[in-house]
Amino acid sequence: LSERKIDATSTEEFLVGYAPDSWDVILKWAKQNDYTEEQLLQCGLVVPKKGDGDSAGKGVYDRFRDRLMFPIRDELGRVIGFSGRMLSADAKGAKYINSPETPLFKKSQVLYALEKARHGMTETREAIICEGQIDVIRCHSVDIRTSVASQGTAFTENHARILKRYTDSVVIVFDSDTAGQNAAIKSARIFMNTGLAVRIAKLPNGEDPDSYILKHGADGFNQLVTDATSALDFQIDILGERSDIHSEAGLIRATKSVLDTIRLSPSAVQQAHLLQLAAKRLSIPVDALRQELAGTKPRAAPRRKEEEAPAPLLSPDSPPPKEEWELLEHLVADPTLCDYLSKYLPISLIRHSSCRILIEATLSSHEKQCSLSSILSELDDPDGTLQRVAAKAQMSKNKATGRDFSRNDAIKGLLLKIRRKTVKSRRDTLQERWHSGEAHLLDEIRECTNDMNLLRQWETGETVLEFLVESQPEEPATPVELPEAKPPAV
DSSP: OTTTTOOHHHHHHTTOEEEOSOSSHHHHHHHHTTOOHHHHHHTTSEEEOOOSGGGTTOOEEESOOSEEEEEEEOTTSOEEEEEEEEOOTTOOSOSEEEOOOOSSOOGGGOOBTHHHHHHHHHHHSEEEEESSHHHHHHHHHTTOTTEEEOSSSOOOHHHHHHHHTTOSEEEEOOOSSHHHHHHHHHHHHHHHHTTOEEEEOOOOTTOOHHHHHHHHHHHHHHHHHHTOEEHHHHHHHHHHHHSOTTSHHHHHHHHHHHHHHHHTOOOHHHHHHHHHHHHHHHTOOHHHHHHHHHHSOOOOOSSOOOOOOOOOOBOTTSOOOHHHHHHHHHHHHOGGGHHHHHHHOOGGGOOBHHHHHHHHHHHHHHHHTOOHHHHHTTSOOTTOHHHHHHHHHHHOSOSOOSTTOOHHHHHHHHHHHHHHHHHHHHHHHHHHHHHTTOGGGHHHHHHHHHHHHHTTSHHHHHHHHHHHHHTOOOOOOOSOOOOOOOOOOO
16 A cells, blocks of 8 residues: 555555455454354355365365455445455465455445435536556545445456446546457447446556656646546557558458447437548548448447346146256245345246246235235136146245255355346357347357356356346247236135
């Protein structure tokens, strides 16, 4: 902190601290304050020990050791996680270690210092986007109070939507190296796709916001922000530095890249403005760019908007998919689990007709606080099929096994499995179209493969589930009319 010229005022304001070089400091502290190992594991402060034989899986140790600690806070200022920076240059391991995803801390939904910056953003209607915590702390230390950073991950649409609650525009101030330039352009596209106006400040070579403010002060940095150019201008400048955009091949590549950016804007006014800017910079008639924009097939956006189509219903006479049947078993056994389904899985993705109807009935009974039987009694079920299937699900002996069984974990695993199958089905369809010559689908195929990998565990899959639900088209799942529930007997 002394070498980086971070003063005591900033250190105290951002609660910067130190994790001692020990394996059990947190453990001892927790014991003195009546916290359990399970709680420490759940919030990511300790890590399970790995061992062989009888010692395997026994005990835990501190996650953060001999590191400078930056607490991560939510929008209300409550600490929800940590980022620890290595202090010794000779130490092994990552330079930064962040808290893992927990029920409180989700990287795609957290911006560093937002609790401090949001009021300034609301007043100025502009946010300054940095790459690291030190950059943000430096900005705030010189009264540049609208700066935030992501938490060890690339910016996502979730981050952009959070920013849009407080501001209309952002200025990206990333490192001046190639990686920083690429990250700035990628982030700009994501912000534009959410309807934010985006500018990018160009730092001198070798500089970051922290070093620039130390050399030029707050006034110099504010001037840098004032001089920031549009994301499109920045992109064209970078393209021009890396290749000859005045040659025929270079111009075609640059035009395609620029149009990919313009296409992401949801605003017709912004698109028209950017087309005029691109036409001027590339010396191309605006009508030609407009025709190219309208006539070319769009490449995949940073995240696709087209969701997988609902699968066709399976006949009631056919056996239900194992994961759908188990999902029904858990829901009828514990209706509070319906909240997971409502949040993470559209009912249209349940393929078996009886399972779909019964799951929808279970959701309705939970929402209206009445019994499942009261819902089923009002459904059109002349031969009693639904009643028999529901009874079978309620009487199943496979709903819980073992002392350590967690129905919550079981539901999470089933949701991931069902969604993974639908993403795989979509990827298979896209691959068939790609093999037929639709080359622009390759990026979207890769997105599907990446989503499938993330959906293998809850820590990484939950964010994917949330995004897919948000982008799911509004389509009726099935022509099932559920009745108004009878009020529960007192």
